[in-house]
Amino acid sequence: PELAADMVPRLLDGTEQWCQGFSEPGSGSDLASLTTRAEQRGDNWVINGQKVWTSLAQYASRCVLLTRTAPGHAGITAFFVDMDTPGITVRPLRTMHDVDEFAEVYFDDVVVPADRMLGQPGDGWKLAMDLLPYERSTCFWHRIAYLLATLDGLAGKSDEADDLDLGAAYLAVYTARCRSHITQRALAETGRVGPETSIDKVLLSTAEQQLFDTYRDLVPGAIEWTDPVLRSEYLYSKAATIYGGTAEIQRNIIARRLLDLGKEQ
The missing domain is CATH 1.20.140.10 (Butyryl-CoA Dehydrogenase, subunit A, domain 3)
Incomplete structure (x- = not known):
């Protein structure tokens, strides 16, 4: 709740734009097969992997990111990640209608504080299923x-x-x-x-x-x-x-x- 109270007003008033780190090169509509990993190290989590088809990631301040912390649906965990965190690389993708609408996003040893986890470990699938119907x-x-x-x-x-x-x-x-x-x-x-x-x-x-x-x-x-x-x-x-x-x-x-x-x- 504290994170939402701080961040959500920035999205609603247009101060910030956010993106979704869901799809991956081998895991588009088959979201459950994602492989981007998050490993706990002390009070932080370290994320490695790649996302793709991330809409307008080059303009986003934050990312709602799905990662794997264990096998299966119950092993998907969501984080709220600042896009200027060291280790994040964004490469825009030009579509055939000549717009840089999508992007590849790479995560190389990206350190995320534990208090940026959305819910508990394993809550990521539930979060995605709740969010996607609105999309x-x-x-x-x-x-x-x-x-x-x-x-x-x-x-x-x-x-x-x-x-x-x-x-x-x-x-x-x-x-x-x-x-x-x-x-x-x-x-x-x-x-x-x-x-x-x-x-x-x-x-x-x-x-x-x-x-x-x-x-x-x-x-x-x-x-x-x-x-x-x-x-x-x-x-x-x-x-x-x-x-x-x-x-x-x-x-x-x-x-x-x-x-x-x-x-x-």
Whole structure:
């Protein structure tokens, strides 16, 4: 509580930006297989490993970092790490839509005080499962607003022959919007969201890709030649079924945690 009281206001008022040290080169959506290690040495923990796809890490002041302190899910421990700590190296990654949005982050004998552990040893998996539903829900509302504006622009450039394709894109975007509206209301009323936000993620990914694919089909040359902003958004849409947990992972969550279909055989 003392750490939260000191740090959270800095995030909320925009003084600081934070990042999530979750994914690794061999452990993206399969978060439980992470290998970045934390070893206790006296009153400190020493961290070694690598994270990747860390959004805007080059601008972050702090990192919510998942590490391994023991085998299995119960061996994942979270720390709140200052990004200017000696031993941290950040290397931005340029995506195909020409933005340095992601970064590789290396941890080489990074010393973190024990009071920067979030919860107890082994609480990291629980923390991640609590945090990720928010990543897959609340932030989508503004993205859907952008998709709606793009859809309006496309409607003004299409003709009656395109109505079927345009209608399918319209349906996908508005389905995602309706679902997101349900999630925003639930969050406002209860203060919490859960695994059901995987539905939001699947619907947003579908709408994003369908809209920009339709734009490319109905307005030939715009994405390829005449509209650099649209081209960037089209390329970005290709990552929609990957970032924040792949579409396959989201469907597994829906099947297991919402429909109780059990584990894969």
